[in-house]
Amino acid sequence: MNEPVLKIENLSVDYVSGETLVRAVDRVSLDVKPGEIVGLAGESGCGKTTLAKAILRILPPPAIITGGKIEYGGKDILEINEGELRNLRWQKISIVFQSAMNALNPVIRVGEQITDVILAHKSVSPDEAYDRARQLLEMVGIHPIHINSYSHQLSGGMRQRVCIALALALEPEIVIMDEPTTALDVIVEREILNQIKDLQARLGFSVIYITHDLAHLLQFSHRLAILYAAHIAEIAPTQELRENPLHPYTQKLMRAMPSLAQSEVKPETIPGTPPSLANPPPGCRFHPRCDRAIEICRREKPPLVEKATNHLVACHLVS
Amino acid sequence: MKANSQETTASVWVEAIRKDRKATAGAIIIGIFLLIAIAGPFFVGDPHEPVGIPLQPPSRSHLLGTTGQGQDVLAQVVVGTRMSLAIGFCVGIIVVMVGALIGITAGFFGGWVDSVLSLLINVFLVIPGLPLAIVIAAYLPSGPLTLGLVLVITGWAWNARVLRAQTLSVRRRDFVAAAVVTGESTLRIVSREILPTMTSLIVAQIIGSTVYAIGAQVGLEFLGLGDVATVTWGTNLYWAQNDSALLMGAWWTFVPTGLCIALVGFGLTMLNSGFDEITNPHLRLERVWRAFLGGLGRLPEPSTPVVRIAE
Amino acid sequence: MRYILRRLGFYLVAAWAAVTLNFFLPRLMPGDPATALFARFRGQLSPEAMEALRETFGLTEAPLVKQYLTYLGHILRGDMGISVAYFPSEVSGVIATGLLWTILIAGTAVVVSFAIGTTLGIIAASRRGSWLDNVMPSVLIFVGSFPYFWLAMVVLFIMGFTLRWFPLGHAYSDNLTPSLSLEFISSVLTHAFLPVATVVVATLGGWLLSMRNNMVSVLGSDYVNLAKAKGLKPARVIMRYAARNALLPSVTGFGMALGYILGGSLLTEIVFSYPGQGYLLVQAVRNQDYPLMQGIFLMITLAVLGANLIIDVVYLWLDPRTREIGR
Ligand SMILES: Nc1ncnc2c1ncn2[C@@H]1O[C@H](COP(=O)(O)OP(=O)(O)OP(=O)(O)O)[C@@H](O)[C@H]1O
Ligand SMILES: [Mg+2]
Numbered sequence: 001m002n003e004p005v006l007k008i009e010n011l012s013v014d015y016v017s018g019e020t021l022v023r024a025v026d027r028v029s030l031d032v033k034p035g036e037i038v039g040l041a042g043e044s045g046c047g048k049t050t051l052a053k054a055i056l057r058i059l060p061p062p063a064i065i066t067g068g069k070i071e072y073g074g075k076d077i078l079e080i081n082e083g084e085l086r087n088l089r090w091q092k093i094s095i096v097f098q099s100a101m102n103a104l105n106p107v108i109r110v111g112e113q114i115t116d117v118i119l120a121h122k123s124v125s126p127d128e129a130y131d132r133a134r135q136l137l138e139m140v141g142i143h144p145i146h147i148n149s150y151s152h153q154l155s156g157g158m159r160q161r162v163c164i165a166l167a168l169a170l171e172p173e174i175v176i177m178d179e180p181t182t183a184l185d186v187i188v189e190r191e192i193l194n195q196i197k198d199l200q201a202r203l204g205f206s207v208i209y210i211t212h213d214l215a216h217l218l219q220f221s222h223r224l225a226i227l228y229a230a231h232i233a234e235i236a237p238t239q240e241l242r243e244n245p246l247h248p249y250t251q252k253l254m255r256a257m258p259s260l261a262q263s264e265v266k267p268e269t270i271p272g273t274p275p276s277l278a279n280p281p282p283g284c285r286f287h288p289r290c291d292r293a294i295e296i297c298r299r300e301k302p303p304l305v306e307k308a309t310n311h312l313v314a315c316h317l318v319s
Numbered sequence: 320m321k322a323n324s325q326e327t328t329a330s331v332w333v334e335a336i337r338k339d340r341k342a343t344a345g346a347i348i349i350g351i352f353l354l355i356a357i358a359g360p361f362f363v364g365d366p367h368e369p370v371g372i373p374l375q376p377p378s379r380s381h382l383l384g385t386t387g388q389g390q391d392v393l394a395q396v397v398v399g400t401r402m403s404l405a406i407g408f409c410v411g412i413i414v415v416m417v418g419a420l421i422g423i424t425a426g427f428f429g430g431w432v433d434s435v436l437s438l439l440i441n442v443f444l445v446i447p448g449l450p451l452a453i454v455i456a457a458y459l460p461s462g463p464l465t466l467g468l469v470l471v472i473t474g475w476a477w478n479a480r481v482l483r484a485q486t487l488s489v490r491r492r493d494f495v496a497a498a499v500v501t502g503e504s505t506l507r508i509v510s511r512e513i514l515p516t517m518t519s520l521i522v523a524q525i526i527g528s529t530v531y532a533i534g535a536q537v538g539l540e541f542l543g544l545g546d547v548a549t550v551t552w553g554t555n556l557y558w559a560q561n562d563s564a565l566l567m568g569a570w571w572t573f574v575p576t577g578l579c580i581a582l583v584g585f586g587l588t589m590l591n592s593g594f595d596e597i598t599n600p601h602l603r604l605e606r607v608w609r610a611f612l613g614g615l616g617r618l619p620e621p622s623t624p625v626v627r628i629a630e
Numbered sequence: 631m632r633y634i635l636r637r638l639g640f641y642l643v644a645a646w647a648a649v650t651l652n653f654f655l656p657r658l659m660p661g662d663p664a665t666a667l668f669a670r671f672r673g674q675l676s677p678e679a680m681e682a683l684r685e686t687f688g689l690t691e692a693p694l695v696k697q698y699l700t701y702l703g704h705i706l707r708g709d710m711g712i713s714v715a716y717f718p719s720e721v722s723g724v725i726a727t728g729l730l731w732t733i734l735i736a737g738t739a740v741v742v743s744f745a746i747g748t749t750l751g752i753i754a755a756s757r758r759g760s761w762l763d764n765v766m767p768s769v770l771i772f773v774g775s776f777p778y779f780w781l782a783m784v785v786l787f788i789m790g791f792t793l794r795w796f797p798l799g800h801a802y803s804d805n806l807t808p809s810l811s812l813e814f815i816s817s818v819l820t821h822a823f824l825p826v827a828t829v830v831v832a833t834l835g836g837w838l839l840s841m842r843n844n845m846v847s848v849l850g851s852d853y854v855n856l857a858k859a860k861g862l863k864p865a866r867v868i869m870r871y872a873a874r875n876a877l878l879p880s881v882t883g884f885g886m887a888l889g890y891i892l893g894g895s896l897l898t899e900i901v902f903s904y905p906g907q908g909y910l911l912v913q914a915v916r917n918q919d920y921p922l923m924q925g926i927f928l929m930i931t932l933a934v935l936g937a938n939l940i941i942d943v944v945y946l947w948l949d950p951r952t953r954e955i956g957r
Contacts, residue, residue, distance in 0.1 A: 449893025
């Protein structure tokens with residue numbers, strides 16, 4: 001019953017940089033179950049966007065996928081041809097980009113950008129497609145009059161909603177949301193988050209929700225993956241992770257979170273900066289910033305092991 | 320210390336040219352022509368001297384035949400190389416210097432200074448260069464100086480425009496803003512903070528402007544606006560046209576010169592091809608990506624390619 | 631349309647700058663302008679022609695400001711003085727005869743070259759690694775490195791002189807009179823073919839390369855990758871989402887290249903003895919016909935400014951963002 005709809009196994013993605021390769025996603029495994037919201041959190045530059053775009057194979061040069069499997073509907077997305085890819089894209093898996101500003105084409109009307117995907121995949125008339133587009137806009141709280149607008153005529157929040165409406169146009173099974181609320185103010189952010197939650201509950205699609213803000217994810221994801229420097233550090237059901245974070249990095253992230261309940265306690269910051277992916281440290285990638293690092297952390301890469309049911313962690317201290 | 324850092328920049332350039340096949344080819348072509356310009360004239364006779372029957376086709380005694388005045392075409396081409404390249408490179412450098420002065424001033428000071436200078440730049444960009452050059456040159460005594468002057472007047476605006484835009488973007492960066500706040504002198508900020516970020520661009524512009532200068536110079540001379548008594552590529556073509564070489568079927572009087580002009584222009588453009596990547600970083604990303612796939616015997620694909628090398 | 635008005639204002643400033651340049655150039659000559667100018671023509675020209683010349687330049691005893699205003703007045707009335715080479719014809723009349731031919735050649739060449747080059751650029755960028763992408767740009771850049779007029783000489787030599795496929799010069803057969811007959815039109819077309827083709831071939835590479843480079847950068851943008859993610863047909867992604875946007879910088883470049891290409895096209899006319907502005911220009915240079923030279927300069931400048939205005943309107947239509955400016 002609860003078989004995953006999407007299974008990512010040991011996925012690696014590299015950027016060609018001069019004569020070397022920079023690995024931005026390193027042997028990442030992650031699965032998504034029907035109707036599940038999977039959170040993916042990590043600092044800026046840890047490879048979240050790279051992972052998201054790799055799933056649809058839309059990473060532009062100089063990216064290449066260097067290994068792994070992405071299973072969907074009994075097939076490996078990394079092995080199928082262009083035609084099969086086109087069928088899968090948007091009908092089965094859609095994506096909301098990090099920056100709505102850049103994601104919408106500035107010289108094409110919003111309406112056309114929504115209807116063209118409907119017309120490309122469904123046998124409907126242009127009029128029907130436009131009706132559907134209007135419905136979609138209304139669904140995300142935008143007046144249908146904006147169907148004739150260009151993206152520069154919309155506010156940041158409206159653009160982001162258009163992108164969400166667009167992602168839901170074909171009622172896909174999985175929606176990847178890459179920081180859909182960055183660059184928005186807190187109030188709009190909250191509104192949009194609630195909207196996503198409602199829509200998800202109503203339509204039942206699965207979500208891969210990417211953010212660097214753990215607080216959001218703790219509130220509404222079912223499961224959470226913590227990414228650190230291209231590696232998965234920890235994956236667990238949200239409840240479990242909140243109560244029992246095992247990886248030192250996760251623990252620090254939690255403590256770095258500004259908590260509304262105890263506003264007098266100043267959130268801690270994590271000392272140091274994330275390592276450069278072009279030149280990562282040996283052993284555990286977190287060890288230079290980890291105050292509990294021991295000898296083995298400097299030498300050996302910790303494997304991802306299951307510590308409790310569905311709770312996986314990659315840390316020498318835990319095993 | 321100082322010399323050392325300059326040495327490293329030079330070696331960076333050499334490295335960049337060597338890595339790019341097109342740039343290497345361009346550098347070789349330009350190298351050969353520089354050699355011809357410097358040493359060539361010592362190996363050929365006087366290009367003015369009538370040495371044979373006019374309009375003789377290429378033969379053993381005159382490898383490229385003779386002109387309508389019975390001069391040796393080879394000698395004219397070789398001697399012309401020197402003058403044309405000299406004017407081309409000098410004008411190329413001066414044009415960029417003028418463009419840099421105006422463009423950087425506009426971009427750095429902003430405000431009304433920028434408004435006025437931008438207007439000037441845009442006016443000069445939109446006024447057609449060749450007719451303007453002709454009008455100016457016609458009033459001045461013909462010769463290399465006049466030629467250089469009109470080429471600078473009609474050629475600086477493009478460089479100014481690009482450098483102004485570049486200055487504007489550098490100006491916004493933190494380290495420049497910081498220098499401005501700490502009250503460093505303008506000259507110092509420009510020479511220490513801004514210019515170093517633009518060296519590649521400026522070199523690219525000098526090369527591009529040289530291409531322009533050679534082309535425009537040839538055009539003006541062809542019209543008879545140069546000093547028709549000096550031997551340059553442009554005057555060679557002027558005389559070919561004037562002597563109705565075409566109607567006499569004397570292709571050898573204009574084909575070699577034209578080939579030289581094209582080879583130099585092509586060589587400079589190829590040398591510059593790597594510089595496109597400075598203004599458009601996507602080009603570099605695309606190139607390294609493609610080179611990598613090519614190394615694995617793969618062709619670029621529309622979807623992110625899968626190359627299983629991590630397993 | 632605030633945007634168009636602003637551009638119009640700019641072109642007026644540019645036109646004024648060109649006129650002013652025209653006025654001051656003769657006065658910037660070393661020495662006393664009037665004497666220097668007239669010294670050249672003494673003996674060659676009749677006293678009436680000299681007087682006309684003086685009149686044209688407003689080189690009178692009046693103060694400079696007054697001279698300038700007189701000059702401006704003349705230009706505004708379309709009076710550019712009397713030609714020396716074609717004395718006693720008016721410069722405006724002499725220019726008018728050649729203007730259409732120049733616009734025919736240069737206009738056709740520029741539009742055709744832009745259309746073909748841009749299309750090739752789109753194909754090159756979308757067929758990465760094909761010969762069109764690898765070899766074609768370099769070949770065309772090489773061809774484009776020749777001076778236009780030199781290409782014209784070679785083309786004329788081979789296709790006209792040796793093979794006799796095309797006429798050797800002029801705009802139409804000498805034994806025809808201009809009319810709307812099929813015979814006349816086909817004669818015009820065969821005469822225009824080589825000059826146009828030369829300019830097209832010489833400028834193709836530039837358009838190809840700039841469009842290809844624009845495409846490469848647009849293809850890396852988020853909105854194109856989103857269009858891919860949407861599972862649209864590749865042709866739609868390329869044409870509607872990428873090429874449409876990549877075209878914008880090329881259109882801007884088109885306006886700026888216009889003057890340059892026109893210059894090359896003038897020289898091409900000379901080789902083909904084509905009766906346009908280029909041909910007049912040589913006559914003017916040979917005869918030191920300053921009024922004619924300056925008239926041609928003004929006329930060509932105005933034509934380029936007009937063409938730029940048209941391009942601005944096209945740009946406005948292509949890029950909805952410009953429509954908002956100043957609203
Ligand atoms: N073209 C490229 N060449 C080399 N490295 C790149 C390239 N593009 C991205 N990277 C590297 O890949 C890593 C992952 O980038 P990615 O955009 O996936 O990060 P992210 O987690 O989404 O960050 P953010 O939170 O800032 O969006 C970064 O460290 C970045 O430096
Ligand atoms: Mg990101």
